[in-house]
Each structure stands twice: as C-alpha cells, then as structure tokens.
Amino acid sequence: MQHFHPSFTGSRLCFLPGVFRFSGRFAKTPTSAIVNRCQSININTLARWRVLKAVEQKSAGVGVHKRRASCYNNNLSNGGGSGGRSFCNVDSSSIDIRRRIHSGSSICHWWCTPNRLLAPLLVAGNIATRSSPACVISNYRLTSLSPLLQLLHQLHSLSLFSCGVQQRLFSLQTATMSTYKITEKGTPNTKDYKIYYSGPNGIISPFHDIPLYSNTSKTEFNMVVEIPRWTNHKMEICKEDMMNPIKQDVKNGKVRFVKNLFPHHGYIWNYGALPQTWEDPNFVTPDTNTKGDSDPIDVCEIGSKIHKRGAVIQVKVLGVMCLIDEGETDWKVLAIDVTDPLASDLNDVDDIEKSMPGFLKATYEWFRYYKVPDGKQENQFAFNGEAKNKAYALKIVTETHEQWEKLMNKMTDAEGIRCENTSVANSPYTITKDEAQAVVNNAPDAGPPAELPSDVDQWHYVTK
16 A cells, blocks of 8 residues: 655645634734644544534624634534643544633634534734635644644545536645555456555545645646556556556556557556546537547656556646547646645646747657557647647636536436546545455465566557
C-alpha cells in the first residue's frame, strides 16, 4: 500500500464567506492556537447532521460580533466557559465543544453551512480579516497533519447536485490537498492486477469519488496518473469493474503494452485522466462532428517529474488536442503539475512552445504514429492537429464534467459503466463503505510481477 501525502509548504488556509466564521473577540494581539486532534468522520453521517445553529449577537457599545453555537440532533452537546483556550473532541456519534476565551485574545471557531457539517477545526497563526472575498489565516503551525488531511478530503469530496452544478465548500491554497492510498491486488503484468483507491473513509472510485476540481476557483484539477512517463504498460481506469480500479488493458487475451516509437520509450508524458469527467458517446461535438469515446477525459502532464502509477496530482490546464480515434472524439488535455518549476511560466498553450520548444510537435507525432507498429493506420486529428488554447480546453473539461453529472444522476444511459461510489451526494449509485471494501477483499492477493514479454523494450521506427 502506498501513501501520497500533500505538501503544505507556503500554504494558506482560506475560509470562504458563508462557510467559516470567526468567533470571539478580535483584538490587536494575534491569537496562537493549535490544530486539535480530530477523529476520522464518516461523510455520510456528516451529511445527515445539522450540527450548528449560528446566532449572531452584537455586543452592546463595542460593535463586536459574538457568535454562539447551539448543537442539536441525536447525541450532540455543547458546553461553554470562560478563560483558557478552545478545544474539541470528535467521533462518529457525538460532538463536545467547550469554548473559553482569554480576555483580549482572538479565537477562530468552526462553523457550518445550513445543511452540511464542516467539522471542528482550530488552526494556529495570526488572524487577518478581509471584508471581501474571504478571511485568511496565515503563518499557521500544524501539530498533526494526518487528521487535517482526512478532514480536507471529506470536505472536498462533499458534492451537492444542485441545478446540475457541483458546489465545493472548502479551499486550500496549496499545490496538493488530499491524501489517497492505493492497494495493489493480483499479479502485476497479468490480467488480474488491479489498483484500488481509498480515502479517509474507505474504498473509493478514482473515476467518481475523487473531485475534478482541486480548488474552489476551479483553476486547478485533480489528475489520476495511470501511466508514468517512459513506461509502456497500457494502464487505465476500468469503467466496467466495480469501484473502477486501474488495470492493464487486455486485447486478444493478453495484457497490452504500447510500442516504443524511436527515440522514446513508452509514453512521453505522465498520462492519466481527469476524474468526474466522461466523454458521452451520445454527444456529438459540433466542432468535430464526432461522438465521445465513453471514457474519462485523458490528460498529458508535461512536467519534469515522473509520477508514480496511481498518484493523484494537482494540475493546471494549458490546452487540448483532439484525436479522432476510430471515428470517436478522444480529447487529450495538456496540463502541468502545479508544483513543477515551469508551472508559473506556462499559462496557455503558446507558452509550451516558448519554454519547451519541439514538445507540441513531439506530442502530435506520438499520437499520430503510436498505433502504426501494431499494423494500424495513422491516427487522425481535428483542427489539423493544432493544440487549442486554454480557454477552449477548459470549455471541453466543463462539458465532459457535465456529461459525467448526467451519468451519475441516471439522466443518460450508463452503457455498462460501473457508477458505484461512496461519496457523491444524491447519486443513486452510492453504496456503503462496507460494500466497497468487500470488492477489494474479494480480489486476488498481490503477488510478485510476472515476467515481461521479450519485446517490451524493443524500438520501432516509423517513416514520417
């Protein structure tokens, strides 16, 4: 089992208006607090709780807002006091809050939206207030990252289907924000090898449960890395298997390897997919007059780092190419890891040629010729192979996300796609974490890799 941990270097926590609110007295003296220990919380339980009712009262004569919380429903309780510091303990059945405020200090408390618990979170650092658009807590110190990471994943996975738009509640201004684990099952290099994903609350689908957007401004995206650069195992999120593990594609009973086009070995980028997207085979793209290929939208991450198979990374979109694969639309999004040294220089597709001369041409040629060694014809492209700009790419990503939403709401034919998930709000396909775990438990245990085919490293030459 592998763990992917985010980096918090240079990060800031950003609390959005209407979601987090401040409590206590704001004075000149900055507060210093800690992140208290938070137990793992079941997101399905959270969605049913209405925990806080904020009552805003204006203190007489001083113009200071105090907010009091009343907890209700089931086994919830609220306590209070004076002096000392705030703390809280959380488990899956009850919440106990005690608030004690030093004279002249400022305290940051946790709050909720009208129908969703955002969970207790006390952070450390100096409080800086802004009337718009958000209040920011910076210069914080974290005593324990793991509980916070679990909390962030739960908040970020929480989606509301409202008028076809998914609403995200929490923003973390940092390169990576979620912790996912992968569990390998079966024997690598064989048909039974699978990679399953889990989050803080158990097994998840990388297709459906990992959010598309990694920040609330929707400028950065989560990417599931299926194939690391310079490898040629043709791995992909399996739409037809429950919980959508990554597995190796099979043709004629044999696992597939992409042929090595000279001078490359395998894929020339980190290759993967954007979760919560789907190219609807019933949707005809007006610009290409072709239908979707019924897959999540593909991503080529062009940064300098070789990411591990199964990693979930945060990327920004730069452009998109449109491959016409056997008569179907097959979008190839061009993106870069937000932590890459070149990320700040690359903001649109034209910047790729400036900073990485020859890269777009190499990408075009790879996609055009990679099937030729298998005896197939060259691939065709829309737009004469031109890479469209960022604005166009974001439009395509939005469209495929909306098509995925329709899929998850049974507004279109699933056509054999397994839509089971554990966290998509209001989806008729949501299952329990125990049902999801049973899928992994029933898969064959992991074993040593099988021997690779003798020609897997062979170079192939194509006349261009």
